[in-house]
Amino acid sequence: MKYAILTGGGDCPGMNAFVRAVVRSVLNLKPTASCWGVIDGWRGLVENNYRKLVKRDTAGIAHQGGTILGTLRVPELKDDPELQETLAINLHDNFFDYLMVLGGNGSLRAAETLDKIIQKNSLRTKILAASGSIDNDVCNNFGYSVGFYSSLEKSLEMLEWIRDTASSHRRVYIIGSMGRDSGYLAFYSGIASGAEYIMIPREKVDYERLATLIDERDRDTRIIVAEGFDKTIEEIREVLENIFKQRNIKHEIRTVDMGYFQRGGKAEIKDILLASWLGYCMVIDSLNKCGSGFYGAYNIGQKPKVLSLADAVDDTKSTHYDIPKEMFDFIKALR
Numbered sequence: 001m002k003y004a005i006l007t008g009g010g011d012c013p014g015m016n017a018f019v020r021a022v023v024r025s026v027l028n029l030k031p032t033a034s035c036w037g038v039i040d041g042w043r044g045l046v047e048n049n050y051r052k053l054v055k056r057d058t059a060g061i062a063h064q065g066g067t068i069l070g071t072l073r074v075p076e077l078k079d080d081p082e083l084q085e086t087l088a089i090n091l092h093d094n095f096f097d098y099l100m101v102l103g104g105n106g107s108l109r110a111a112e113t114l115d116k117i118i119q120k121n122s123l124r125t126k127i128l129a130a131s132g133s134i135d136n137d138v139c140n141n142f143g144y145s146v147g148f149y150s151s152l153e154k155s156l157e158m159l160e161w162i163r164d165t166a167s168s169h170r171r172v173y174i175i176g177s178m179g180r181d182s183g184y185l186a187f188y189s190g191i192a193s194g195a196e197y198i199m200i201p202r203e204k205v206d207y208e209r210l211a212t213l214i215d216e217r218d219r220d221t222r223i224i225v226a227e228g229f230d231k232t233i234e235e236i237r238e239v240l241e242n243i244f245k246q247r248n249i250k251h252e253i254r255t256v257d258m259g260y261f262q263r264g265g266k267a268e269i270k271d272i273l274l275a276s277w278l279g280y281c282m283v284i285d286s287l288n289k290c291g292s293g294f295y296g297a298y299n300i301g302q303k304p305k306v307l308s309l310a311d312a313v314d315d316t317k318s319t320h321y322d323i324p325k326e327m328f329d330f331i332k333a334l335r
């Protein structure tokens with residue numbers, strides 16, 4: 001049997017643990033099989049760029065951030081049926097029985113598209129995918145994405161650092177968070193750090209009320225803004241400064257973006273365990289000749305929930321697209 005392993009989309013802590021788990025599980029449980037890393041993610045499939053992986057290649061990498069395989073984005077893949085077909089044929093022509101994917105929602109969509117082409121043309125390769133992204137935007141109904149908790153830990157640390165300056169200067173800090181259209185990273189890190197306000201995608205903000213809240217506190221205020229919110233941190237600053245001027249509110253405002261720092265650094269133990277468990281479970285199922293599918297899991301030791309790739313990319317079936325109202329009640333109660 002021949003395996004290809006691909007890490008796609010934005011890198012995240014836990015990707016290396018996944019690679020390690022797949023390589024070791026395959027080679028220990030089926031010594032006649034071979035494992036090939038797809039170099040640079042989806043770009044590697046375009047260019048047929050693979051590297052044979054042995055157990056030694058994966059020593060000491062489980063906790064390391066980023067991905068040893070690399071991940072280059074291929075934006076044209078989404079809308080180019082010819083390119084999609086080439087990738088499906090490349091997998092087949094290289095005799096890969098399984099492609100094991102860890103990536104975000106873009107990677108899942110690519111996996112689903114290729115799988116359709118593979119099935120339609122009776123090609124060889126099956127695709128098993130799991131969610132690896134700091135955005136936590138896929139299949140939250142069935143756990144969390146690998147990398148999310150590592151990124152939360154880093155965010156929390158940064159938010160505590162900013163607190164020192166914010167409180168020393170009694171300033172308002174408007175702090176940007178990554179997460180694309182998903183508000184989870186901003187929301188959860190905001191809750192954990194006790195931020196005074198969190199702005200997430202699709203939420204309407206009453207800026208006059210927010211100005212009153214800041215004024216009444218007469219202390220430091222941290223406002224966390226998710227990437228997909230309808231205003232940038234600079235635009236929010238401008239709105240608030242105008243209100244402050246009209247109402248003679250004296251607080252100073254500063255902006256800062258946590259951005260790429262949220263994505264780097266070592267993997268937290270929760271992500272290492274989840275990524276390893278998912279990789280192992282995918283290998284076990286592949287040895288039993290399973291079909292393509294998406295693997296979602298909450299905890300190590302619990303059998304992952306397996307969905308079809310089509311259901312996994314369907315927002316109405318597999319994701320909490322919007323953060324539930326109960327979570328807002330929860331955060332208000334902690335304010």
Ligand code: F6P
Pocket residue numbers: 009010073104133134135178179180227263
């Ligand atoms: O998907 C992960 C993520 O970090 C998003 O939060 C962010 O919008 C995006 O990737 C940034 O992508 P890039 O690294 O291509 O700039």
